[in-house]
Amino acid sequence: xxxxxxxxxxxxxxxxxxxxxxxxxxxxxxxxxxxxxxxxxxxxxxxxxxxxxxxxxxxxxxxxxxxxxxxxxxxxxxxxxxxxxxxxxxxxxxxxxxxxxxxxxxxxxxxxxxxxxxxxxxxxxxxxxxxxxxxxxxxxxxxxxxxxxxxxxxxxxxxxxxxxxxxxxxxxxxxxxxxxxxxxxxxxxxxxxxxxxxxxxxxxxxxxxxxxxxxxxxxxxxxxxxxxxxxxxxxxxxxxxxxxxxxxxxxxxxxxxxxxxxxxxxxxxxxxxxxxxxxxxxxxxxxxxxxxxxxxxxxxxxxxxxxxxxxxxxxxxxxxxxxxxxxxxxxxxxxxxxxxxxxxxxxxxxxxxxxxxxxxxxxxxxxxxxxxxxxxxxxxxxxxxxxxxxxxxxxxxxxxxx
Numbered sequence: 104x105x106x107x108x109x110x111x112x113x114x115x116x117x118x119x120x121x122x123x124x125x126x127x128x129x130x131x132x133x134x135x136x137x138x139x140x141x142x143x144x145x146x147x148x149x150x151x152x153x154x155x156x157x158x159x160x161x162x163x164x165x166x167x168x169x170x171x172x173x174x175x176x177x178x179x180x181x182x183x184x185x186x187x188x189x190x191x192x193x194x195x196x197x198x199x200x201x202x203x204x205x206x207x208x209x210x211x212x213x214x215x216x217x218x219x220x221x222x223x224x225x226x227x228x229x230x231x232x233x234x235x236x237x238x239x240x241x242x243x244x245x246x247x248x249x250x251x252x253x254x255x256x257x258x259x260x261x262x263x264x265x266x267x268x269x270x271x272x273x274x275x276x277x278x279x280x281x282x283x284x285x286x287x288x289x290x291x292x293x294x295x296x297x298x299x300x301x302x303x304x305x306x307x308x309x310x311x312x313x314x315x316x317x318x319x320x321x322x323x324x325x326x327x328x329x330x331x332x333x334x335x336x337x338x339x340x341x342x343x344x345x346x347x348x349x350x351x352x353x354x355x356x357x358x359x360x361x362x363x364x365x366x367x368x369x370x371x372x373x374x375x376x377x378x379x380x381x382x383x384x385x386x387x388x389x390x391x392x393x394x395x396x397x398x399x400x401x402x403x404x405x406x407x408x409x410x411x412x413x414x415x416x417x418x419x420x421x422x423x424x425x426x427x428x429x430x431x432x433x434x435x436x437x438x439x440x441x442x443x444x445x446x447x448x449x450x451x452x453x454x455x456x457x458x459x460x461x462x463x464x465x466x467x468x469x470x471x472x473x474x475x476x477x478x479x480x481x482x483x484x485x486x487x488x489x490x491x492x493x494x495x496x497x498x499x500x501x502x503x504x505x
Contacts, residue, residue: 106134106467107133107134107467107468107469107470108133108134108464108467109130109133109134109135109293110134110135110136111199112130112134112135112136112199112200112296113135113136113138113197113198113199113200114127114130114131114135114136114137114138114198114199114200114201114202115137115138115140115191115194115195115198115200115201115202116137116138116139116140116175116202116203117140117182117191117201117202117203117204117205118139118147118202118203118204118232119147119148119149119204120147120148120149120152120281121149121167121171121248121278121281121282121285122204122232122281122282122284122285122288122312123202123203123204123232123285123288124139124147124149124171124172124285125171125281125282125285125286125289126202126230126232126285126286126288126289126292127139127175127202127289128171128172128173128174128175128285129285129286129289129460130200130289130292130293131173131174131175132173132174132459132460132469132470132471133460133467133469134467134470135200136176137174137175137176138175138176138177138178138194138198138480138484139172139175139176139177139178139475140178140179140180140182140191140194141177141178141179141180141477141478142179142180142181143179143180143181143478143500143503143504143505144179144503146162146179146477147168147172149165149167149168149171149172150162150163150165150168150477151165152165152167152168153165153166153167154166154167156169156452156453156455161451162477163451163452163476163477164451164452167278168474169449169452169455169457169473169474170457170458170474171474172474172475173447173457173471173472173473173474174470174471174472175474175475176475176479176480176483176484177474177475177476177477177478177479177480178478178480178481178484178485178505179477179478179481179505180504180505181503181504181505182213182215183213184504186499186502186504187504187505190485190489190504190505192223193489194484194489195220195223195224195227196223196224197488198224198227199226199227199228199296199299200227200228200229200230200292200296201220201227201228201229201230202229202230202232202288202292203215203229203230203231203232204231204232204233205231206233206245207233207234207235207242207243207244207245208242208243210231217229217231217307220307221305221307224305225303225304225305226299226303226304226305227299227305228292228295228296228299228305228306228308229305229306229307229308230288230291230292230295230307230308230310231307231308231309231310232284232285232288232310232312233309233310233311233312234246234250234251234254234311234312234313235254235311235312235313236309236310236311236313236314237309238309241313246312248278248280248281249274251280251281251284251312251313251316252274252275252280252316253272253274254312254313254316255280255312255313255314255315255316255317255319255320256316256317256319256320256323256324257274257275257280257316257319257320258272258273258274259272259335260272260320260323260334260335260336261273261274261275261336262336263336264336264341264344264345265336268335268336280312280316281312283315283316283319284310284312284315284316287310287315287318288308288310288315291308291310292308295308322334341389341392341393342358342388342389342392342396342397343355343356343357343358343392343397343400344392344397346426347397347400347401347404347405348401348404348405349404349405349407349408349409349411349412349425350405350406350407350408350409351408351409351410352408352409352425352426352428353409353425353426354404354409354412354413354416354423354424354425354426355423355424355425355426356416356421356422356423357422357423358388358421358422359385359422360385361384361385362420363420363421363422364382364388366416366419366420366421367400367416367419367421369419370415370416370419370421371400371403374399374403376395376399377399379395381395382395382396409425409426410425412425413425433456441463442459443458443459443461444456444457444458444459445457445459445469445471447471447472447473448473449473449474450473450476451476452473457471459471478505481496481500481505482496485499485505
């Protein structure tokens, strides 16, 4: 098939950094036409973030921006000006979806509300992504990814199973939290777009990053909400609960059933200590895991490489995987076979390997193109789509509107 799964959708993005751009990237990579709006001369803040291709500060070579904005059309537009607002209205009138992450309170001051958008295009789906949502006492509060992650409650539980109960909370690495918010926003947006296609009725989607991240720890949240119990990092000696050191890294195994325990014991050569009747049941093994079992398993693990153990344990039916480094993932034969990394040529960054998607369509496969240069598609959108002349385009650029 020549078309992709979302080729029928037209999306306007007015977003910055991670959550919003990742939301629309997922749509763009599946065929939606995403027009990304950036401030003239400045661009998305992600352009300032490294790592940079060639270790330079060139805003066209930001690895973060290149990753988050594949397959999009890029224009520059100052939507805070009267003329810029008129142009935005024309874009929204033709769109199916509008995704914005304007900072709390500013959207309302600028008049960029759902009521305003609905009047322009009643079938439009508008998605707003903010730290705490559009309602509630925290609606105007500011937060970056680090703040949002801890506001969602997961930081309190990390590092899980820590032997240092009093250490400060931590968060998962990099931009995972904001990416999950973008993924959730994408799911909600496409659901509403499906409804709009069937009914002709658009709607507003109010995405709170705090709410999204709280769903990652809902068991702990629900436990307190219903039982009044606060779960901490669960400092118990569960069986193989932490990665164990191999000769060249770490491996993580999970032993749940009696069969898995027996398979592990056989892999270790049926050592005498493993025949102890105290370890015959699941409860017994976990009771003695921290002091009796884990240290002995760890000693055995230390004799092998993580790859040797990975294949040996998996062959025996034990759930075990190496703790993957970025190098391991880039060289993974599994990811290579599935075509997870794809070469995309960018006019300034050159040909780079990009992660694609974690799912595969049999009829409408993923197809990616490079992230846009700043204002790369101004002429296409303004002249060919909206009917502006090239002379008018020059005047708009001179006035700093595009």
